[in-house]
Amino acid sequence: xxxxxxxxxxxxxxxxxxxxxxxxxxxxxxxxxxxxxxxxxxxxxxxxxxxxxxxxxxxxxxxxxxxxxxxxxxxxxxxxxxxxxxxxxxxxxxxxxxxxxxxxxxxxxxxxxxxxxxxxxxxxxxxxxxxxxxxxxxxxxxxxxxxxxxxxxxxxxxxxxxxxxxxxxxxxxxxxxxxxxxxxxxxxxxxxxxxxxxxxx
Amino acid sequence: xxxxxxxxxxxxxxxxxxxxxxxxxxxxxxxxxxxxxxxxxxxxxxxxxxxxxxxxxxxxxxxxxxxxxxxxxxxxxxxxxxxxxxxxxxxxxxxxxxxxxxxxxxxxxxxxxxxxxxxxxxxxxxxxxxxxxxxxxxxxxxxxxxxxxxxxxxxxxxxxxxxxxxxxxxxxxxxxxxxxxxxxxxxxxxxxxxxxxxxxxxxxxxxxxxxxxxxxxxxxxxxxxxxxxxxxxxxxxxxxxxxxxxxxxxxxxxxxxxxxxxxxxxxxxxxxxxxxxxxxxxxxxxxxxxxxxxxxxxxxxxxxxxxxxxxxxxxxxxxxxxxxxxxxxxxxxxxxxxxxxxxxxxxxxxxxxxxxxxxxxxxxxxxxxxxxxxxxxxxxxxxxxxxxxxxxxxxxxxxxxxxxxxxxxxxxxxxxxxxxxxxxxxxxxxxxxxxxxxxxxxxxxxxxxxxxxxxxxxxxxxxxxxxxxxxxxxxxxxxxxxxxxxxxxxxxxxxxxxxxxxxxxxxxxxxxxxxxxxxxxxxxxxxxxxxxxxxxxxxxxxxxxxxxxxxxxxxxxxxxxxxxxxxxxxxxxxxxxxxxxxxxxxxxxxxxxxxxxxxxxxxxxxxxxxxxxxxxxxxxxxxxxxxxxxxxxxxxxxxxxxxxxxxxxxxxxxxxxxxxxxxxxxxxxxxxxxxxxxxxxxxxxxxxxxxxxxxxxxxxxxxxxxxxxxxxxxxxxxxxxxxxxxxxxxxxxxxxxxxxxxxxxxxxxxxxxxxxxxxxxxxxx
Numbered sequence: 001x002x003x004x005x006x007x008x009x010x011x012x013x014x015x016x017x018x019x020x021x022x023x024x025x026x027x028x029x030x031x032x033x034x035x036x037x038x039x040x041x042x043x044x045x046x047x048x049x050x051x052x053x054x055x056x057x058x059x060x061x062x063x064x065x066x067x068x069x070x071x072x073x074x075x076x077x078x079x080x081x082x083x084x085x086x087x088x089x090x091x092x093x094x095x096x097x098x099x100x101x102x103x104x105x106x107x108x109x110x111x112x113x114x115x116x117x118x119x120x121x122x123x124x125x126x127x128x129x130x131x132x133x134x135x136x137x138x139x140x141x142x143x144x145x146x147x148x149x150x151x152x153x154x155x156x157x158x159x160x161x162x163x164x165x166x167x168x169x170x171x172x173x174x175x176x177x178x179x180x181x182x183x184x185x186x187x188x189x190x191x192x193x194x195x196x197x198x199x200x201x
Numbered sequence: 202x203x204x205x206x207x208x209x210x211x212x213x214x215x216x217x218x219x220x221x222x223x224x225x226x227x228x229x230x231x232x233x234x235x236x237x238x239x240x241x242x243x244x245x246x247x248x249x250x251x252x253x254x255x256x257x258x259x260x261x262x263x264x265x266x267x268x269x270x271x272x273x274x275x276x277x278x279x280x281x282x283x284x285x286x287x288x289x290x291x292x293x294x295x296x297x298x299x300x301x302x303x304x305x306x307x308x309x310x311x312x313x314x315x316x317x318x319x320x321x322x323x324x325x326x327x328x329x330x331x332x333x334x335x336x337x338x339x340x341x342x343x344x345x346x347x348x349x350x351x352x353x354x355x356x357x358x359x360x361x362x363x364x365x366x367x368x369x370x371x372x373x374x375x376x377x378x379x380x381x382x383x384x385x386x387x388x389x390x391x392x393x394x395x396x397x398x399x400x401x402x403x404x405x406x407x408x409x410x411x412x413x414x415x416x417x418x419x420x421x422x423x424x425x426x427x428x429x430x431x432x433x434x435x436x437x438x439x440x441x442x443x444x445x446x447x448x449x450x451x452x453x454x455x456x457x458x459x460x461x462x463x464x465x466x467x468x469x470x471x472x473x474x475x476x477x478x479x480x481x482x483x484x485x486x487x488x489x490x491x492x493x494x495x496x497x498x499x500x501x502x503x504x505x506x507x508x509x510x511x512x513x514x515x516x517x518x519x520x521x522x523x524x525x526x527x528x529x530x531x532x533x534x535x536x537x538x539x540x541x542x543x544x545x546x547x548x549x550x551x552x553x554x555x556x557x558x559x560x561x562x563x564x565x566x567x568x569x570x571x572x573x574x575x576x577x578x579x580x581x582x583x584x585x586x587x588x589x590x591x592x593x594x595x596x597x598x599x600x601x602x603x604x605x606x607x608x609x610x611x612x613x614x615x616x617x618x619x620x621x622x623x624x625x626x627x628x629x630x631x632x633x634x635x636x637x638x639x640x641x642x643x644x645x646x647x648x649x650x651x652x653x654x655x656x657x658x659x660x661x662x663x664x665x666x667x668x669x670x671x672x673x674x675x676x677x678x679x680x681x682x683x684x685x686x687x688x689x690x691x692x693x694x695x696x697x698x699x700x701x702x703x704x705x706x707x708x709x710x711x712x713x714x715x716x717x718x719x720x721x722x723x724x725x726x727x728x729x730x731x732x733x734x735x736x737x738x739x740x741x742x743x744x745x746x747x748x749x750x751x752x753x754x755x756x757x758x759x760x761x762x763x764x765x766x767x768x769x770x771x772x773x774x775x776x777x778x779x780x781x782x783x784x785x786x787x788x789x790x791x792x793x794x795x796x797x798x799x800x801x802x803x804x805x806x807x808x809x810x811x812x813x814x815x816x817x818x819x820x821x822x823x824x825x826x827x828x829x830x831x832x833x834x835x836x837x838x839x840x841x842x843x844x845x846x847x848x849x850x851x852x853x854x855x856x857x858x859x860x861x862x863x864x865x866x867x868x869x870x871x872x873x874x875x876x877x878x879x880x881x882x883x884x885x886x887x888x889x890x891x892x893x894x895x896x897x898x899x900x901x902x903x904x905x906x907x908x909x910x911x912x913x914x915x916x917x918x919x920x921x922x923x924x925x926x927x928x929x930x931x932x933x934x935x936x937x938x939x940x941x942x943x944x945x946x947x948x949x950x951x952x953x954x955x956x957x958x959x960x961x962x963x964x965x966x
Contacts, residue, residue: 052737149298
């Protein structure tokens, strides 16, 4: 064997290590650390639903307001419903401002976990329901359901984070081609939380 | 040397047997049930196999407008989880999704004819179009993430139709995560499953203590907490008994010790007097062990209470033996006669059909026998007489003189007392409310009542039970029994229908879809008219078609891995003989009893009712005990007659305990105190000490001081029980105090009056 070969192998190995994606724990820790720097923020988003049973996508916009100090989140669709996460529970108001029961809606419960993660910046608790791996980019977190039950309704959730730890996009994919994509604008860290915004519409 | 070795060997053997007896203790209810009462024994075995209800219900009531009961209950969930209590409803999304998957995979087997009839109404072209229009409208909601995916898999929501039958929450309440909320918004409830059984008081105490602390915190936030479940009753009973023992035992020991000291005035004598006491406890447990080994049954835990009575009689033996030894007398003959008569009464319990009573008989006979043998170890010459004459000797002597002088008056008083107390016997009644034996706080019962009224019983207490060689045979028998009673399928029949029923449902499903063979075409048209893509609903259309009968059926294993599995396990389980299906009935109390009455005799299943079981067991034991009374009386009379061979002393010794029982129960009748198994237990005490006192008094006036002290120590011991808060301990104290006093007074009034005068033997030189 030529003496060049071991050297080549060594270089290739080095390259392989350099190209290896960021481990999940590193992403989670970086996101959590970044979240701790910001006590409150407001971010606008666009939601694009591509459903297999519809020809056209359903596009809506909205905003998310987070008070990390008090563990509060307001998720509002423009001219649409308002969801408020407080004390670990999600309350819902319809577009008409009327409070609606949200207690036993499994879909809302599924989203509640992600809302809590957004609020705290700690995505680790989601590991109870999902396996986590690095997604299609170095800052992409790919979540797949652990249980056989959920796989019928959720194929995967992929979150792409910015370098500052804030989410850039979130994709919720279901078997059969249903896909909802959130694209988040840059957060407004100067935003000051107003307690009344987390009490109701 | 040989004699000492034999005694040591006997002691070691007895201790070993006693330890084995303790190890064979069991709280299993079947030991309390007459062997001949097959249905009751079967029911007790069933509930024993099902285990105790491991549920704790916690209710939060809003008392302030700003209160948040959910936060309070959430805090309780977090606080109690490390202590072994967890929310029962697994409403986690994975649990729900898994359950939906199981149902979706077996729709033809889960849907009943009624379900299909209801589905029929939505199969017209107009109805389908309206359904899809509603779906499209729903999809416009931006925060709806899963409806489209779920609708593609089951557009007619047949899975949801099945799942609605699995809801086991309180009627009228809305499920809210791990909680249920009443429509008034003021009340929420949390149902907790507990990892350990209710009789594990050691783990129950910290659980309840944590709840109490949470209640204090909640009160300051405008939330009133209530909680109910067996755990509360077990812990509160244990706490009450513990505080009762702390309050009574030191006082009892002090008073009894003082009285005995005034009689014997010697530390050595004080120690020796307790030899029969230790012997009786060891002997009683050894007897229980032998009984257990012979019958192959465990030792019933409740019988441990009998050792208190045996112990009291043993103290009596000790007092007589020591006083006799101090005076240089051997009173073996009197002790033997007392033992033989009491033993004869309890040997009759061997003929009882109740295993626990047989065990009691063995315990009393061996316990008192060992106590008697222990008195033989009292070293006669080594216990010096007291330096100063005990005050009891003077009291005894003057009492003797009085009784000898007033024989007729004594008999007259005894007659008057008998006539006065006799009508009380007709006023006696057995306690029918088993709740009165409970030492829980009034608050515990109030909370239970409020929770049951608002939310229903914590768990089903009534079941249709059916047996079979296989799970399916048991399920089919349970379903058939429900049908005989005109009841629809219950939770068990809905979760795992028997195979024949599944075949019927598949047949109905096939008929349905044959009739709706045009469904795909009609549905595609409805989709197009609502702007939906029909091909996206391919999973639904693949599920809605005729199936073969050879499909995999629903079995208990179908639910493996889902939250339903844990709920199903106790409802369909194996015992030694085969499979048992337990179909819960939402009934309790009188409604359950009425249903039991209605059940046809040839039904393949039977009804088990937990709420009424305790009452029926107590009634069965009382009936058995009552039927043995003539035999006990006959045995005692025969032994006494054979032993003394003269009617006058026999009557002088037998009449006092008999009169004591009449007086004691007559007084209880006049006082309105009901009879309980515990007051019947007190009879052992009254009979034993009553006979002993009469035997000794009949032997001569020399034993009067020991009789006085034995009575006083026993009375002091039992009277301290009146300080107890636990109803059972208190009622035992009342029964024993009345009974002991009656036995003492009857002995004093009757025995000297009927005995030959100057029967006292001269002490040996």
